[in-house]
Amino acid sequence: MSVTKEKILVIGASGQIGVELTLALRNIYGASNVIAADLREENDLLKGSGGPYVSLDVMNKEMLHVLVLRQNITQIYLLAAILSATGEKNPNLAWSLNMQSLLNVLDIAREENIHKVYWPSSIAVFGPTSPKQLCPQQTIIEPTTVYGISKYAGEFWCNYYFHRYGVDVRSLRYPGLISYKSAPGGGTTDYAVEIYHDALDEKQYECFLKEDTYLPMMYMPDAIRATIELMEAPAEKLSVRTSYNLSAISFSPKEIAESIRKHIPEFKMKYKPDYRQVIADSWPQSIDDSVAANDWSWKPEYDLDRMTEDMLKNLKVQKAG
């Protein structure tokens, strides 16, 4: 693998996934070869990792194009987006950012022969008419949120640019992602991060979803590994050029609370469902990722209890510091 020849641009690098993905890519490719870019300020965790940071609005195509040319970029990871819950508050903004950012990146990738592009989709592409259990790769897809609509349209743009122009763009339908390093950015599954903070700080949590709401979830180390494994897989192994189903754990608020009580027995939960319950109810409860397993040997490592143990251990250290 010609690791040293790559120059990587991560757009949305200060976000929940961006921070950890940038750190992981810097470990593989060298800090100076991975440029972090975001509209907001550089995340503190990135500052310590020695690589370059640029302020960028991905909607400004000229600015993006100049950056790609000046820095001799060979790979782009596009993580900037408006997520499910925030998107429902401002549908026009969600549609315009989620679509135009992708089209800007795909166009520049085509014109400048970028080696590879990564763009995440989401389980939010699925809607109430999709199967609830072990939702397959190919099935009925009728999303009801603007976020889901934008992700589904985006998947087909990726497929189009691959088949029509040969742009090697790769994608995963992430489930809800749980992490302790960088805060989540306005998704329906954010409760599964907040709960660990409140369990440690307050010994109680008020959940915005009902206790029996099962959703597909994944611990961040698995998501980062999946992303890198997909990007390193030989192109000829990839049969899906829209976006791969990806799965690890499925649990409800009640079950995550029970898992936390194994470490904090006095932890209490209250439930006060809000507008996010409707979004959660429209999604599958679990995902079939057998195509990813077959094509590039995807296999998750973390189950609920292992994740809880790791989250609580790391958050305790973080809060003490």
Ligand SMILES: NC(=O)c1ccc[n+]([C@@H]2O[C@H](COP(=O)([O-])OP(=O)(O)OC[C@H]3O[C@@H](n4cnc5c(N)ncnc54)[C@H](O)[C@@H]3O)[C@@H](O)[C@H]2O)c1
């Ligand atoms: N976190 C999850 O649970 C989850 C699940 C499924 C899919 N995804 C997808 O993964 C990607 C990253 O998600 P995340 O959770 O890290 O989101 P996030 O909101 O935490 O981070 C997104 C980052 O993009 C930046 N950004 C926004 N507008 C920008 C612009 N115009 N120019 C440059 N940067 C801009 C934001 O400042 C932010 O730092 C998104 O495409 C999201 O849809 C996330």
